[in-house]
Amino acid sequence: xxxxxxxxxxxxxxxxxxxxxxxxxxxxxxxxxxxxxxxxxxxxxxxxxxxxxxxxxxxxxxxxxxxxxxxxxxxxxxxxxxxxxxxxxxxxxxxxxxxxxxxxxxxxxxxxxxxxxxxxxxxxxxxxxxxxxxxxxxxxxxxxxxxxxxxxxxxxxxxxxxxxxxxxxxxxxxxxxxxxxxxxxxxxxxxxxxxxxxxxxxxxxxxxxxxxxxxxxxxxxxxxxxxxxxxxxxxxxxxxxxxxxxxxxxxxxxxxxxxxxxxxxxxxxxxxxxxxxxxxxxxxxxxxxxxxxxxxxxxxxxxxxxxxxxxxxxxxxxxxxxxxxxxxxxxxxx
Amino acid sequence: xxxxxxxxxxxxxxxxxxxxxxxxxxxxxxxxxxxxxxxxxxxxxxxxxxxxxxxxxxxxxxxxxxxxxxxxxxxxxxxxxxxxxxxxxxxxxxxxxxxxxxxxxxxxxxxxxxxxxxxxxxxxxxxxxxxxxxxxxxxxxxxxxxxxxxxxxxxxxxxxxxxxxxxxxxxxxxxxxxxxxxxxxxxxxxxxxxxxxxxxxxxxxxxxxxxxxxxxxxxxxxxxxxxxxxxxxxxxxxxxxxxxxxxxxxxxxxxxxxxxxxxxxxxxxxxxxxxxxxxxxxxxxxxxxxxxxxxxxxxxxxxxxxxxxxxxxxxxxxxxxxxxxxxxxxxxxx
DNA sequence: TTGAAAGCGATACCAT
DNA sequence: ATGGTATCGCTTTCAA
Numbered sequence: 001x002x003x004x005x006x007x008x009x010x011x012x013x014x015x016x017x018x019x020x021x022x023x024x025x026x027x028x029x030x031x032x033x034x035x036x037x038x039x040x041x042x043x044x045x046x047x048x049x050x051x052x053x054x055x056x057x058x059x060x061x062x063x064x065x066x067x068x069x070x071x072x073x074x075x076x077x078x079x080x081x082x083x084x085x086x087x088x089x090x091x092x093x094x095x096x097x098x099x100x101x102x103x104x105x106x107x108x109x110x111x112x113x114x115x116x117x118x119x120x121x122x123x124x125x126x127x128x129x130x131x132x133x134x135x136x137x138x139x140x141x142x143x144x145x146x147x148x149x150x151x152x153x154x155x156x157x158x159x160x161x162x163x164x165x166x167x168x169x170x171x172x173x174x175x176x177x178x179x180x181x182x183x184x185x186x187x188x189x190x191x192x193x194x195x196x197x198x199x200x201x202x203x204x205x206x207x208x209x210x211x212x213x214x215x216x217x218x219x220x221x222x223x224x225x226x227x228x229x230x231x232x233x234x235x236x237x238x239x240x241x242x243x244x245x246x247x248x249x250x251x252x253x254x255x256x257x258x259x260x261x262x263x264x265x266x267x268x269x270x271x272x273x274x275x276x277x278x279x280x281x282x283x284x285x286x287x288x289x290x291x292x293x294x295x296x297x298x299x300x301x302x303x304x305x306x307x308x309x310x311x312x313x314x315x316x317x318x319x320x321x322x323x324x325x326x327x328x329x330x331x332x333x334x
Numbered sequence: 335x336x337x338x339x340x341x342x343x344x345x346x347x348x349x350x351x352x353x354x355x356x357x358x359x360x361x362x363x364x365x366x367x368x369x370x371x372x373x374x375x376x377x378x379x380x381x382x383x384x385x386x387x388x389x390x391x392x393x394x395x396x397x398x399x400x401x402x403x404x405x406x407x408x409x410x411x412x413x414x415x416x417x418x419x420x421x422x423x424x425x426x427x428x429x430x431x432x433x434x435x436x437x438x439x440x441x442x443x444x445x446x447x448x449x450x451x452x453x454x455x456x457x458x459x460x461x462x463x464x465x466x467x468x469x470x471x472x473x474x475x476x477x478x479x480x481x482x483x484x485x486x487x488x489x490x491x492x493x494x495x496x497x498x499x500x501x502x503x504x505x506x507x508x509x510x511x512x513x514x515x516x517x518x519x520x521x522x523x524x525x526x527x528x529x530x531x532x533x534x535x536x537x538x539x540x541x542x543x544x545x546x547x548x549x550x551x552x553x554x555x556x557x558x559x560x561x562x563x564x565x566x567x568x569x570x571x572x573x574x575x576x577x578x579x580x581x582x583x584x585x586x587x588x589x590x591x592x593x594x595x596x597x598x599x600x601x602x603x604x605x606x607x608x609x610x611x612x613x614x615x616x617x618x619x620x621x622x623x624x625x626x627x628x629x630x631x632x633x634x635x636x637x638x639x640x641x642x643x644x645x646x647x648x649x650x651x652x653x654x655x656x657x658x659x660x661x662x663x664x665x666x667x668x
Numbered sequence: 669t670t671g672a673a674a675g676c677g678a679t680a681c682c683a684t
Numbered sequence: 685a686t687g688g689t690a691t692c693g694c695t696t697t698c699a700a
Contacts, residue, residue, distance in 0.1 A: 003693055014671045019695060029669060049449050050387040051693030054676050059384060061427075069413040070627075071610070072406055079403040082430055091427050091448060093395075096416055107420075114425060115383050250614045257616075276405070280584045282591075282616035293404075337677055348687040353679060363685060385677030388692050 002043035011039035022047060053115070062303055063111030063119045064094045065104065072275040073292060074122070077144070080296030081120060088304050090117075101125035112139060118303045120144065124188055140307050142299045145190055154306075155317060156299045160190045163288045163321035164197025167242050167270050170286065170323055172205050175331045176240040176268060179207075182227040182252060184219040184244035191219070191244050194272060198242055213238055217248045224248030228255040239267065239332040246271035246278055246287055253281065253328070268329040283327035291319050336377035345373035356381060387449070396637055397445030397453045398428045399438065406609040407626060408456070411478070414630030415454060422638050424451075435459035446473060452637045454478065454630075458522055474641050476633045479524055488640075489651060490633045494524045497622045497655035498531025498576075501604050504620065504657055505574040506539050509665045510602060512571050513541075516561040516586060518553040518578035525553070525578050528606060532576055547572055551582045558582030562589040573601065573666040580605035580612055580621055587615065587662070602663040617661035625653050 008018045013032055020028050021036045028036075039045075053059045062085060066074040078094065085092055093114055095107035104126050111119060118140040123131070128148045135141045135151055143155045171179055181198050184191030199209045215230055217223030224247060231238070232255070241256075243249035249271030253263055261267045264283060271278065274289040298316055305313040342352045347366060354362050355370045362370075373379075387393045396419060400408040412428065419426055427448055429441035438460050445453060452474040457465070462482045469475045469485055477489045505513055515532050518525030533543045549564055551557030558581060565572070566589070575590075577583035583605030587597055595601045597617060605612065608623040632650055639647040 005693075015673095015694080016671060016696080017669085020670085023695085027669065032669080046447060048388075048693050049447060050384055050393060051676090052695075053384040054382075054388050054678085055693075055695040057676080057695095068409075069416060070406065070410040072404065072409075075402075075406075075409040076404040078428075079430070082403060082428065086429060086444065091429075091444070093425050094412075094416065094428055095420060095425070096413070110420065110425070113380060113383060254614070277611040277614060280588070280611060280615055339677075349678085350680080350688075351686055354686085357679085361685065366685080382677050385692090386679075388694090389677075389679040391679095391692080 001048075002045040004045075004047070006043055007036065007039045007045050010043060011036045059115045059117055060090045061093050061114065061116050062090055062300070063108075063114065063116035064092050065097050065107045065111065065119070065121045065123060066094065067097050067099045067122060067124060069094070069096055072277065073273060073290075077122070077292045077296040080293040080298075081300045084297045084300035084304070088308070088310070090304075090308070092120075097123060097125070099124040105130075108134065118142065118307045120299045120303065122146075140303065142302045144295060144299050147189070153315075153317070154302060156295050156302065156319070157317070158190070158290055158295070158319050158321055160193035160321075161197040161200070163272060163290070164194030164242075165201045166197070166321060166323045167194075167272060167288050168198040168201035169204075170270055170325065171240040171242060171268055171329060172201060172207075174240075174268065174329055177207065177332075178213070178236075178238040178240070180213040180215075180231050180236075180238040180241045182215050182217050182224060182231075182241060182243045182248050184217060184248075186216055188219075194244055212236060217244065219245050220247055221251045224251030225255050228252040232256070232259055240329070241267065241269050243269065243271045246273045246275045246285060249285055249287070249328075250277070250281055253285070264328050264330040266333065268332070270329055274324055278324070278326070281328075286326045286329045287324050289322045289324055291321075295319055335382075336379040338379075338381070340377055341370065341373045341379050344377060345370045393449045393451055394424045395427050395448065395450050396424055396634070397442075397448065397450035398426050399431050399441045399445065399453070399455045399457060400428065401431050401433045401456060401458060403428070403430055406611065407607060407624075411456070411626045411630040414627040414632075415634045418631045418634035418638070422642070422644070424638070424642070426454075431457060431459070433458040439464075442468065452476065452641045454633045454637065456480075474637065476636045478629055478633050481523070487649075487651070488636060490629050490636065490653070491651070492524070492624055492629070492653050492655055494527035494655075495531040495534070497606060497624070498528035499535045500531070500655060500657045501528075501576050501606060501622050502532040502535035503538075504604055504659065505576060505602055505663060506535060506541075508574075508602065508663055510574040511541065511666075512547070512573050514547040514549075514565050514570075514572040514575045516549050516551050516558060516565075516575060516577045516582050518551060518582075520550055522553075528578055546570060551578065553579050554581055555585045558585030559589050562586040566590070566593055574663070575601065575603050577603065577605045580607045580609045580619060583619055583621070583662075584611070584615055587619070598662050598664040600667065602666070604663055608658055612658070612660070615662075620660045620663045621658050623656045623658055625655075629653055 004018050008015050021033050097104035097107050104123050120142045122144045147155045183195045186192050215227035217227045271287040274287045278285040301313045304310045338352050342349050355367050431438035431441050438457050454476045456478045481489045517529045520526050549561035551561045605621040608621045612619040635647045638644045
């Protein structure tokens with residue numbers, strides 16, 4: 001493989017000049033630029049990215065940490081990130097954190113050892129202080145779906161509380177007054193905020209929040225099932241269930257159906273996230289859209305702007321959720 | 335950040351010796367090894383991966399190309415790859431090809447420009463010749479879900495034909511004799527092979543293959559819907575539909591349901607892949623399992639063995655599919 | 669506008 | 685077992 005040296009020789013210029021046309025930055029006389037480019041083409045020259053990185057202290061790589069890779073949610077987020085980065089000639093190095101503190105730390109450590117130029121993190125378990133320190137240590141950090149006050153400018157998040165509000169509001173507006181809630185793990189910010197929105201929606205209608213009608217799940221199938229079973233077993237009356245995410249909603253739907261309840265005739269259900277399979281469920285699941293692809297793209301854009309100095313890009317830190325009304329909600333039986 | 339030079343100074347040894355303990359390869363006296371390690375710890379030394387790469391011609395990174403990042407299938411595959419690679423201290427650089435020839439070439443080009451040590455490709459559109467040439471040019475290549483005869487040793491694939499056979503066999507065994515088939519795009523190998531399996535299963539039961547009962551879809555929702563509509567509109571009689579993948583099966587189920595057909599009582603359906611949402615469908619979708627996580631892991635293992643010389647690892651090139659019998663299949667009405 | 673030369677931080681070959 | 689040193693391919697002052 002040809003090196004910059006051979007190019008400079010063939011073009012009859014110095015190393016430095018070749019480097020300049022390579023980084024099409026500095027002023028280079030047009031004729032010499034052409035000479036150099038011809039030489040490059042003739043030699044089928046490709047810059048060696050490792051040498052570039054070593055000399056420039058830039059790897060053009062961005063470290064990504066997500067909780068999981070399977071499942072519909074993070075794939076969509078990565079899609080948004082990858083497209084934006086690659087379009088700019090950068091690339092993503094992806095690691096998985098499993099919502100576990102040790103593994104998240106390990107993943108971040110790994111990425112830093114790879115000399116990434118920046119980090120895009122969707123973390124659950126590490127502390128705010130740690131993130132703060134990380135950022136102070138010189139690695140630019142963008143956080144998705146997490147707000148750390150001291151790092152507000154580099155947080156890309158959904159207005160989860162508003163989402164929770166919209167979800168509960170959707171069933172209240174249909175006339176429901178006895179509304180159960182299956183939350184995500186409340187130590188996770190987003191789960192707690194969604195619950196807050198739920199409570200606020202109830203309050204706005206002058207309804208009391210009843211913790212007996214609330215169960216804490218795990219954002220996954222098993223937790224959704226268990227929570228629904230408990231609610232049914234409690235003997236309490238409710239005509240609608242608001243769920244912290246779609247997976248739990250799907251699970252709840254299944255359990256309710258098996259218990260002989262007709263959905264939505266006897267029980268309305270709404271989820272959160274609008275992941276792909278909502279449309280396939282029977283009945284189709286109402287939900288709150290989480291524009292995770294756009295948010296991933298925005299995180300990438302943040303990096304392009306703040307790390308690679310593309311100042312044309314505008315950053316939006318907070319995204320607004322939106323209701324998708326589908327068949328799983330109807331007015332309560334009279 | 336401390337360099338290898340400072341470590342050597344503090345430990346009172348040469349650069350070369352530090353490098354040796356770093357790559358804990360060569361024989362180094364135990365006492366000096368300890369001295370060096372102490373110095374490293376004292377300085378909080380981290381090797382610079384770029385410098386290592388430049389000098390060793392190894393980036394410890396593996397390029398991955400997948401058709402899509404959203405959706406349940408490739409996320410699972412990447413999960414298998416990432417876990418195996420990171421466990422070995424390597425990392426994945428992921429790009430997307432969109433099953434489009436130009437984009438696939440572009441992605442591969444991008445990865446090569448990043449000096450990846452190897453490529454793991456799930457490609458649809460590029461030619462066998464191209465892949466062959468790519469491999470000849472010195473970049474080790476592993477292919478997932480594609481068999482190129484000349485590269486047989488580096489292909490990790492599912493026995494798609496057997497899968498197609500099992501799927502059709504499953505409905506035939508229930509007594510169905512009029513079986514429709516919705517295939518994936520037949521220019522894709524896997525789609526064609528699955529169809530072959532279908533035909534073979536029919537032949538084994540002494541049934542004639544009827545191309546009028548076969549429609550070519552696109553492995554996606556829209557294609558599945560359209561194909562099902564056409565089948566219903568054709569007026570031909572059939573009591574079961576075998577689909578090339580789960581997404582089309584879900585779509586077909588929906589269309590059939592809307593047309594007033596009861597599933598499975600009036601129409602049995604089976605899919606392929608066993609992606610996550612099969613369990614959530616109503617009725618639960620029977621399908622053929624595609625062990626894509628294990629296959630991703632195996633591809634990573636191939637790289638560890640052939641590129642990084644970990645000869646302890648064993649390679650399995652062909653994976654066998656397996657039937658998941660769920661509620662969407664019953665014997666035909668009498 | 670262009671060139672010369674000093675790194676960047678490791679690896680690996682050749683000695684000793 | 686350890687050290688000396690050339691080398692990897694490029695970026696980036698500093699001069700001219």
